[in-house]
Amino acid sequence: xxxxxxxxxxxxxxxxxxxxxxxxxxxxxxxxxxxxxxxxxxxxxxxxxxxxxxxxxxxxxxxxxxxxxxxxxxxxxxxxxxxxxxxxxxxxxxxxxxxxxxxxxxxxxxxxxxxxxxxxxxxxxxxxxxxxxxxxxxxxxxxxxxxxxxxxxxxxxxxxxxxxxxxxxxxxxxxxxxxxxxxxxxxxxxx
Numbered sequence: 001x002x003x004x005x006x007x008x009x010x011x012x013x014x015x016x017x018x019x020x021x022x023x024x025x026x027x028x029x030x031x032x033x034x035x036x037x038x039x040x041x042x043x044x045x046x047x048x049x050x051x052x053x054x055x056x057x058x059x060x061x062x063x064x065x066x067x068x069x070x071x072x073x074x075x076x077x078x079x080x081x082x083x084x085x086x087x088x089x090x091x092x093x094x095x096x097x098x099x100x101x102x103x104x105x106x107x108x109x110x111x112x113x114x115x116x117x118x119x120x121x122x123x124x125x126x127x128x129x130x131x132x133x134x135x136x137x138x139x140x141x142x143x144x145x146x147x148x149x150x151x152x153x154x155x156x157x158x159x160x161x162x163x164x165x166x167x168x169x170x171x172x173x174x175x176x177x178x179x180x181x182x183x184x185x186x187x188x189x190x191x
Contacts, residue, residue, distance in 0.1 A: 002117075002124045004075065007047050007062035012039050014064070015074060018108030027145050028106050046076065051083070058082040061129065065107070065121055073107040075121065077130055080138045089140060089163050089170055096172060101134035118151035126155065131175045143169045 005011075018024050019034045032038065045051055046062035059082065065073040080091055080102035091100060105122065107113050130137045139157060141148040143166055149159075157171040 001068055002121055003066045003069075004063035004125065004129075005066060005071070007043065007064060007074075009044075009047055011064050011071075012036070012043060014071060014108070015039055015043055018074065018106065021108065021110065023110050023113060024106050024108060027142055027148065051078070053083060063125075065105075067112065067117065070109070072109040072112045072117070073105065073121070075103065075105040075125055077101050077103045077125065077137070079134075085140065089161075089168070091138065094161060094170060094172075096138060097135040097174075099135035100172075101130045101137045103130065103137055103139050114147065118148070119154040122151060122155035122157075126173060135175050137173045139171045139173075140168050141171070143167055 013036070016034050016036060016039045019029060019032075019039070043062065045057075046060045049060060049062075050057040051060040052058070058078070060076060060078050062076045063074070064071050065075055078101065080096075080100040081098070083102075085091070103122070103125065105118070105125075107118060107121075126137055137157075139152055140163075141152065143149075143162060149169055149171070152171050152173075153159075155173065157173040159169055159171050161170040162168065163170060
């Protein structure tokens with residue numbers, strides 16, 4: 001059974017462990033050497049449900065992922081338009097819904113990687129949380145992270161664009177997987 005626990009201060013040491021593990025670091029904040037202080041600075045406000053940007057508090061929903069009560073990973077979601085994308089993608093230019101969530105996830109416990117948990121977790125967080133707040137959800141995994149891209153696809157996301165010299169794959173999932181026809185330079189999709 002998959003459940004989500006709201007991120008608490010007591011989870012920050014676990015985040016530090018996971019973020020410094022090689023299978024997570026390969027795709028998440030590769031250039032950062034995490035310390036207790038850095039974890040607290042970045043994730044401390046997430047415990048209270050926000051991220052501050054330019055003096056403005058914006059909603060950040062952060063959870064520890066549990067499988068049968070075992071803490072195995074981290075997921076966060078937020079309004080995609082509240083924060084600049086690290087890869088400089090323009091969500092407006094992609095023609096995406098104004099009601100757009102964004103999702104970031106990693107499985108910290110390596111024994112759960114490659115066993116289909118990612119897809120199940122993504123489906124559950126979308127159905128139980130994101131679909132209740134947004135019309136669609138956006139993700140932008142590294143194009144080389146084929147395992148993540150497959151998990152997103154199995155969870156109902158479709159590829160819409162590759163950016164940053166094809167290093168980033170932009171993907172979207174509409175609420176309840178209700179798709180219209182999309183036409184983008186590299187992809188033509190019907191669902």
